[in-house]
Amino acid sequence: MQAFPRSTTETTTAVVVPPSLALPVIESGFPRRLHPYWPRLQEKTRLWLLEKRLMPEDKVREFADDLRYTDLMAGYYTDARDEVLQAIADYSAWFFVWDDRHDRDIVHARTGDWRRLRHRLHAALDAPRHHLHHPDPLVAGFADSVLRLYGFLPSTWNQRFARHFHTVIEAYDREFRNRTQGYVPGVDEYLALRRLTFAHWIWTDLLEPSAGCELPDVIRRNPSYRRAALLSQEFAAWYNDLCSLPKEIAGDEVHNLGISLITYEGLTLEAAVDNIRRRVETCIDEFIAAEREVLRFADALADGTVRGKELSTAVRTCVGNMRNWFSSVYWFHHESGRYMVDSWADRSTPPYVTNEAAGAK
Incomplete structure (x- = not known):
């Protein structure tokens, strides 16, 4: 099945989804949208990666477009102004590069490097303007x-x-x-930690600048809104675990829902895959129900005042983009070179990372 009505590459190719990962309800019930700014987005994020020295020039040239980081964001925040989407896409690309640095620091036992980076990111988050010219490109790019x-x-x-x-x-x-201690977290412990490592509430926060409106606490904490937001992110995190399980087993990973299920519940690999798949499908069903509740909530906010109309429209925009996340995440995992481990020379080492890019001295 072709994911976009128009291809994001120069050639049109059908995306073949393996049966174990195929979700017909996504393919039929969650039409994929793409922000019209996407072509410029891809170009400008590629240039930003080069300008901020987040990836070597040869890696950007060979891999950046095929990794499809901008496709993921352009298929999610489809109502954002161009400049908002650009900032989100650059931040998202940075996040993937940071994730790769984190992985390489673990693989190469660079405990001191990771500790320094961790403290610098905390500092840059609180005072980004003071870190724009930091010598570590990852810190400077984050600050920007x-x-x-x-x-x-x-x-x-x-x-x-x-x-x-x-x-x-x-x-x-x-x-x-x-990971450095070889500790596999239990299932419940893993699920709680995964909400943080996948940054559930970060991507949910970014719905608001995309809608052009900060939502008051009473809306963000509304049970139906919060549930819909959580389900969209849980789907993404667990589907990521499902798709990345072969890569993470090859890399002796300990952080994957499937690995926790195998370790603590004695499941076979096949049974673990089935378990994650059922969780993913339940997320979809429960989101559809939660979405209806949020839309009713949005209707109730339109109380005849200007502010009521603004908030109602913003909530509708946010939940519409939550829906976008399902299709964008789904197709990203089957189009991005980040998950095509069978094409890598070493299944445990992504070809788009280098020790230099990963922070080696």
Whole structure:
């Protein structure tokens, strides 16, 4: 099945989804949308990666477009203004590069490097302007992307974003320690940690600048809104685990729902895959029900006032983009070179990372 009505590459190719990963309800019930700014987005994020020295020039030239990081964001925040989407896409590309650095620091036992990076990211999050010219490109790139994100909504949103990302950094530290010690977290422990390492609330926060409106606490904490947001992110995290399980087993990983199920519940690989798949399908069903509740909630917000109409429209935009996340995540995993481990020379080492890019001295 072809994911987009128009291809994002120069040639049109059908995307073949393996039967064990195919979700017909996504393919038929969650039409994929693509922000019209996408072609410029891809070009400008590629240039940003080069300008900020986040990937070597040869790696950017060979892999950046095929990794499809911009496709993922352009298929999610489809109602964002161009400059908002660009800032989110650059931040997302940075996040993937950071994830790769974290992985390489673990693989090469660079505990000191990781500890320094962790503290520098905390500092850059609180004072991005002071870290724009940091000698570590990962810190400087982070400061640049965060500073741009901080420019769209009031300081209260910035403070919430920072608070949420501080917890993400600390969750990455917990994963670092788990992996270096060979510790496989139990299923419940893993699920709680995964919400942080996947940055559930960061991507949910970014719905608001995309809608052009900071949502008050009473809306964000509304049970139906919060549930729909959580389900969209749980789907993404668990589907990622499902698709990346072969890569992570090859790399002696300990952080994957499938690995926790195999370790603590005695499941075979096939049974673990079936278990994750059922969880993913349940997320979809429950999201559809939660989505209906959020839309009713949005209708109730339209109380005849200007503010009521603004909030109602923003909530509708946010939940519409939550829906986009399902199709964008689904197709990303079957189009991005990040998950095509069978084509790698070494199934445990992504070809788009190098020790230099990963922070080696």
